[in-house]
Amino acid sequence: MKRNSRLSSTLHILVHMAEKPEQALTSEQLATFIHTNPVVVRRTIAGLRDAGIVTSSRGHGGGWLLGRAPEKISLAEISVALGETLLPFSTEPESPGCLVEQAVIAVLDDFRIAAERLLAEKLRSITLADLTADFRRRFDLIGVSSHAV
Amino acid sequence: MKRNSRLSSTLHILVHMAEKPEQALTSEQLATFIHTNPVVVRRTIAGLRDAGIVTSSRGHGGGWLLGRAPEKISLAEISVALGETLLPFSTEPESPGCLVEQAVIAVLDDFRIAAERLLAEKLRSITLADLTADFRRRFDLIGVSSHAV
DNA sequence: TCAATCGTAACTAAGTAAGTTACATGAAAC
DNA sequence: GTTTCATGTAACTTACTTAGTTACGATTGA
Numbered sequence: 001m002k003r004n005s006r007l008s009s010t011l012h013i014l015v016h017m018a019e020k021p022e023q024a025l026t027s028e029q030l031a032t033f034i035h036t037n038p039v040v041v042r043r044t045i046a047g048l049r050d051a052g053i054v055t056s057s058r059g060h061g062g063g064w065l066l067g068r069a070p071e072k073i074s075l076a077e078i079s080v081a082l083g084e085t086l087l088p089f090s091t092e093p094e095s096p097g098c099l100v101e102q103a104v105i106a107v108l109d110d111f112r113i114a115a116e117r118l119l120a121e122k123l124r125s126i127t128l129a130d131l132t133a134d135f136r137r138r139f140d141l142i143g144v145s146s147h148a149v
Numbered sequence: 150m151k152r153n154s155r156l157s158s159t160l161h162i163l164v165h166m167a168e169k170p171e172q173a174l175t176s177e178q179l180a181t182f183i184h185t186n187p188v189v190v191r192r193t194i195a196g197l198r199d200a201g202i203v204t205s206s207r208g209h210g211g212g213w214l215l216g217r218a219p220e221k222i223s224l225a226e227i228s229v230a231l232g233e234t235l236l237p238f239s240t241e242p243e244s245p246g247c248l249v250e251q252a253v254i255a256v257l258d259d260f261r262i263a264a265e266r267l268l269a270e271k272l273r274s275i276t277l278a279d280l281t282a283d284f285r286r287r288f289d290l291i292g293v294s295s296h297a298v
Numbered sequence: 299t300c301a302a303t304c305g306t307a308a309c310t311a312a313g314t315a316a317g318t319t320a321c322a323t324g325a326a327a328c
Numbered sequence: 329g330t331t332t333c334a335t336g337t338a339a340c341t342t343a344c345t346t347a348g349t350t351a352c353g354a355t356t357g358a
């Protein structure tokens with residue numbers, strides 16, 4: 001798994017889980033999807049379990065399942081559960097007392113708050129079901145084209 | 150200078166430059182504002198020079214000046230000139246050929262494009278002049294309050 | 299009881315960005 | 329023209345972050 005690809009890797013995993021709703025998938029299986037190893041998977045999606053997006057069970061036949069229907073899982077929740085930040089820049093003071101810095105941070109924080117609200121809104125409107133629908137569309141297309149050939 | 154604070158540090162520097170429009174400031178001076186060293190400053194704002202946001206001159210009396218009026222310098226330009234990314238997640242394929250990944254990336258890229266457009270729009274509407282205005286407001290407030298005490 | 303599976307701590311490796319040193323280049327002052 | 333002050337930039341070092349790995353305990357079903 002590459003750096004900065006935690007969101008897309010996790011979505012990848014979740015779509016696979018959505019496609020096998022009744023079958024618990026092991027960390028091992030999930031890891032192969034995103035070319036990494038089981039411990040990294042567990043660590044990465046541990047937050048999703050805490051958020052109820054997935055459930056895990058131990059022992060024989062154990063593994064991971066979606067915690068609720070794909071329609072009820074938004075990218076916003078997933079992003080938060082992963083602990084991802086939506087904006088990559090910091091606004092922490094480094095020169096307390098400097099009025100120039102205070103002005104910069106104030107303006108930047110206003111921007112950040114407005115921007116994060118906008119992004120979160122957009123992410124709330126996209127669900128895991130949208131992703132699986134897109135996947136199935138692609139899958140059917142391939143089916144048709146390979147049938148034609 | 151902390152990690153991920155290139156944007157705010159650069160803005161800090163630019164406001165100082167805007168406050169002394171006719172005086173070339175050296176990398177050394179700029180470095181003290183953001184608690185780092187001159188080479189880091191040069192490296193960081195080299196892109197701003199290429200973009201015409203600042204100019205630099207060498208030799209005795211040399212240093213850095215704004216390339217144009219603060220009203221004509223937007224945060225969007227600055228962000229681009231710094232080479233900053235607006236969104237922190239990657240959507241590069243890691244499993245070429247996997248339809249699930251393709252669906253995830255397609256949806257995520259749609260989101261990214263829309264989000265970047267929105268953010269860029271917001272950043273275009275904020276200029277360096279807005280930052281200096283905010284700074285002066287704070288400066289005057291302090292002046293009044295310390296006068297009152 | 300055994301095998302499969304997650305949970306998690308501890309360590310290693312790789313990548314990124316800031317910090318530092320060194321020196322070449324250019325411009326002004328004398 | 330020589331000296332001084334400044335940027336430009338390459339090369340290296342250091343610090344930090346995060347993925348990868350190993351190890352092992354806890355839990356569950358056969």
